[in-house]
Amino acid sequence: MDQYATDTKPEIHTPRHGPGLFGRLAGWSYGHRWLALGIWVLVLVGVTAASQVVGADYRNDFSLPGTQSQRASDLLAEHGAQQAGDSLQVVVRARDGLRAPAVQRDVRAALGRIGGLPSVAAVRAPYDDAQAVSRDGTIGYATVTLTAKAESVPREDVVRIIDTARTAASPGVQVEVGGDAARGAEEGGGGAEGAGMLAALVVLVLLFGSLIAAALPLVTALFAVGSAMGLIVLASRVATVADFTPPIMMLVGLGVGVDYALLVFYRYRHELLEGARPREATVRALDAAGRTVFIAACTVVIALLGLVALGLGSLRGVALAVALTVLVTMLASLLLLPALLGVFGGRIERQVRKRAGRAVARGREPGGRWRRLATAVQRRPVAPLLVAVLALLALSAPALDMRLGFADAGNDPASSTTRKAYDLLAEGFGPGFNGPLVVVAEGGMAEGRRIQGVLSETEGVAAATPPIPSQDGRLFTVLVFPDSAPQAPRTADLVHTLRDDVLPEGYLVGGSTAAAQDFSDKVGARLPVFVAIVVVLSTLLLLVAFRSLLIPVKAALLNLLSIAAALGAITLVFQHGWFGVPQGPIEAFIPVMIFAIVFGLSMDYEVFLLSRIHEEWARTRDPSAAVREGLAATGQVITAAGLIMIVVFAAFVLSPSRMLQQFGLGLAVAILLDAVVIRCLIVPAVMGLLGRRAWWLPGPLGRLLPEVSLESRAQRDGVMTEAAGTRRT
Numbered sequence: 001m002d003q004y005a006t007d008t009k010p011e012i013h014t015p016r017h018g019p020g021l022f023g024r025l026a027g028w029s030y031g032h033r034w035l036a037l038g039i040w041v042l043v044l045v046g047v048t049a050a051s052q053v054v055g056a057d058y059r060n061d062f063s064l065p066g067t068q069s070q071r072a073s074d075l076l077a078e079h080g081a082q083q084a085g086d087s088l089q090v091v092v093r094a095r096d097g098l099r100a101p102a103v104q105r106d107v108r109a110a111l112g113r114i115g116g117l118p119s120v121a122a123v124r125a126p127y128d129d130a131q132a133v134s135r136d137g138t139i140g141y142a143t144v145t146l147t148a149k150a151e152s153v154p155r156e157d158v159v160r161i162i163d164t165a166r167t168a169a170s171p172g173v174q175v176e177v178g179g180d181a182a183r184g185a186e187e188g189g190g191g192a193e194g195a196g197m198l199a200a201l202v203v204l205v206l207l208f209g210s211l212i213a214a215a216l217p218l219v220t221a222l223f224a225v226g227s228a229m230g231l232i233v234l235a236s237r238v239a240t241v242a243d244f245t246p247p248i249m250m251l252v253g254l255g256v257g258v259d260y261a262l263l264v265f266y267r268y269r270h271e272l273l274e275g276a277r278p279r280e281a282t283v284r285a286l287d288a289a290g291r292t293v294f295i296a297a298c299t300v301v302i303a304l305l306g307l308v309a310l311g312l313g314s315l316r317g318v319a320l321a322v323a324l325t326v327l328v329t330m331l332a333s334l335l336l337l338p339a340l341l342g343v344f345g346g347r348i349e350r351q352v353r354k355r356a357g358r359a360v361a362r363g364r365e366p367g368g369r370w371r372r373l374a375t376a377v378q379r380r381p382v383a384p385l386l387v388a389v390l391a392l393l394a395l396s397a398p399a400l401d402m403r404l405g406f407a408d409a410g411n412d413p414a415s416s417t418t419r420k421a422y423d424l425l426a427e428g429f430g431p432g433f434n435g436p437l438v439v440v441a442e443g444g445m446a447e448g449r450r451i452q453g454v455l456s457e458t459e460g461v462a463a464a465t466p467p468i469p470s471q472d473g474r475l476f477t478v479l480v481f482p483d484s485a486p487q488a489p490r491t492a493d494l495v496h497t498l499r500d501d502v503l504p505e506g507y508l509v510g511g512s513t514a515a516a517q518d519f520s521d522k523v524g525a526r527l528p529v530f531v532a533i534v535v536v537l538s539t540l541l542l543l544v545a546f547r548s549l550l551i552p553v554k555a556a557l558l559n560l561l562s563i564a565a566a567l568g569a570i571t572l573v574f575q576h577g578w579f580g581v582p583q584g585p586i587e588a589f590i591p592v593m594i595f596a597i598v599f600g601l602s603m604d605y606e607v608f609l610l611s612r613i614h615e616e617w618a619r620t621r622d623p624s625a626a627v628r629e630g631l632a633a634t635g636q637v638i639t640a641a642g643l644i645m646i647v648v649f650a651a652f653v654l655s656p657s658r659m660l661q662q663f664g665l666g667l668a669v670a671i672l673l674d675a676v677v678i679r680c681l682i683v684p685a686v687m688g689l690l691g692r693r694a695w696w697l698p699g700p701l702g703r704l705l706p707e708v709s710l711e712s713r714a715q716r717d718g719v720m721t722e723a724a725g726t727r728r729t
Contacts (some may be wrong), residue, residue, distance in 0.1 A: 435486025642675025
């Protein structure tokens with residue numbers, strides 16, 4: 001029999017050195033299991049209780065220092081202009097016309113009540129402005145100016161405004177409310193988290209054949225995510241944390257938590273089948289897989305902290321919160337999971353051995369399918385490599401045409417009041433009415449009227465309002481309505497045309513539509529720097545871990561390829577409208593968030609697979625056998641871990657939030673491609689082509705790098721002793 005066709009681990013001949021740091025931590029946690037569990041329960045209960053007492057104070061920071069839209073907003077606030085606060089539009093459609101006596105009476109009465117509500121600065125009725133009524137007189141809008149930006153207005157105040165506006169509705173009279181604040185008030189939660197957890201449990205039960213064994217990774221993930229959520233609620237009191245952070249934390253935390261725990265548990269199961277007792281198996285599992293989890297978590301954190309380089313306040317809090325979640329899940333896998341194995345180890349051992357016995361009785365070879373796959377790929381590596389790479393490149397191509405922006409009410413569900421208001425305004429006043437540009441400048445009304453005339457004659461402008469003075473009279477604003485929808489490329493071109501060619505120096509173009517364009521431009525300009533920082537730091541981490549020059553470069557290139565393919569899939573679905581999804585831009589921060597998270601998560605499988613290949617390489621010095629045995633030992637768990645992450649992430653496609661839908665789909669596609677196409681096809685092919693060169697490291701560079709090993713000292717000495725004995729033989 002081929003000496004490499006077995007999944008048997010070589011005997012360690014030098015155990016006197018003992019386990020490494022992660023093994024010692026696991027030993028303590030296993031030996032003091034009830035104390036360790038008690039500490040985690042106290043942490044979870046403590047931070048949860050504290051967070052409920054103090055409450056969350058999530059605040060969105062969409063400021064864009066240095067941009068025209070931000071300077072315009074600051075200038076409006078400084079001079080006390082009403083446009084400094086956001087506004088709502090109460091849109092009315094009357095079959096008999098807005099000026100019918102009964103309609104006018106009811107609308108004025110409702111608007112009068114709205115004027116006395118909290119968070120309302122002013123109300124302008126459609127009867128006060130001829131331009132606020134459509135040409136046929138059936139559609140009009142009232143402007144409700146708020147006292148602050150939409151994200152700062154309490155949700156309950158917005159709900160009261162919507163409910164009060166609807167009192168004007170009657171047979172033949174439709175009343176809807178539009179605006180960013182109304183969109184925020186209508187958004188609801190979904191059952192994505194529960195659906196993802198249920199699907200993950202089903203996969204784990206099928207993998208291990210035991211409800212107890214399947215539940216341990218999920219329990220570990222829940223402890224970690226629950227603790228992290230409480231910590232972030234507390235942090236929101238002293239730092240700026242966006243209100244969309246919790247669902248993203250939940251999404252990443254569940255996926256990463258189950259993933260890390262599964263990698264450790266699978267190694268634990270392997271050690272049990274090698275004959276180790278539960279305590280010894282726990283220590284050995286954490287000694288090996290613990291290093292994988294640690295390096296993978298560090299890579300995710302590095303990638304997330306790279307978002308700070310973008311200089312966007314709205315992303316800093318999200319990046320720090322998700323990084324904290326990843327760190328807590330790592331600690332749970334290293335400290336909580338060994339304690340759980342100490343409590344349930346005996347029952348799990350019996351179930352594992354019983355299941356393995358049935359597999360042997362049926363003639364199943366451990367890792368046989370994966371070993372045969374690796375052998376087939378190695379026999380002709382060029383063909384599968386080319387097919388896989390070309391397929392990923394084809395899926396990546398649509399990302400070259402990706403258009404960044406932000407979803408607006410036109411992407412809301414057709415049944416929502418904001419979507420109905422959006423459609424009514426577009427029908428009555430044109431598509432650009434839903435995203436006016438705000439031109440701001442210091443000066444008198446004469447200058448304002450002159451610039452209004454210039455703007456009205458500009459190509460791409462449907463209309464421009466007369467100048468609106470600020471409270472101190474030193475500032476005026478002109479609202480410019482494009483002849484295209486807010487998300488249309490033509491509107492983005494108009495923003496740049498007004499700034500670069502039409503308006504003289506000193507004039508600022510602001511408003512939500514211009515701010516969205518500024519955000520997209522800023523992300524696009526800084527994305528190369530962000531990608532470079534993450535790739536370089538992650539490559540250096542793998543360089544130190546594997547002491548190889550080519551492996552980190554290969555890992556970085558393959559990660560970039562899977563991320564590009566995921567972004568291409570998002571573009572096809574959400575921008576081009578595949579599968580009936582409403583067309584629109586990709587949320588501006590989705591590409592950087594997906595890049596940061598996926599680049600880190602991809603390292604889970606990279607490190608886990610390569611660490612097993614490295615063990616075989618150190619033992620046999622046969623690169624082909626090392627790849628075969630590494631894939632045979634890890635193929636099933638990589639596929640299972642990937643499947644769990646996919647179902648958790650894909651469940652968020654069910655969320656009512658378009659942002660979470662894009663996020664969930666992007667992560668699910670990236671993990672699918674990474675776990676199946678890259679780790680099971682491309683990596684074996686590339687490693688087969690590289691052969692011994694895969695582990696090449698220039699001598700001068702090797703002397704500069706610190707000594708960091710993925711194996712414990714006992715493992716390292718053992719495999720080297722085995723290798724030396726093999727060479728002497």
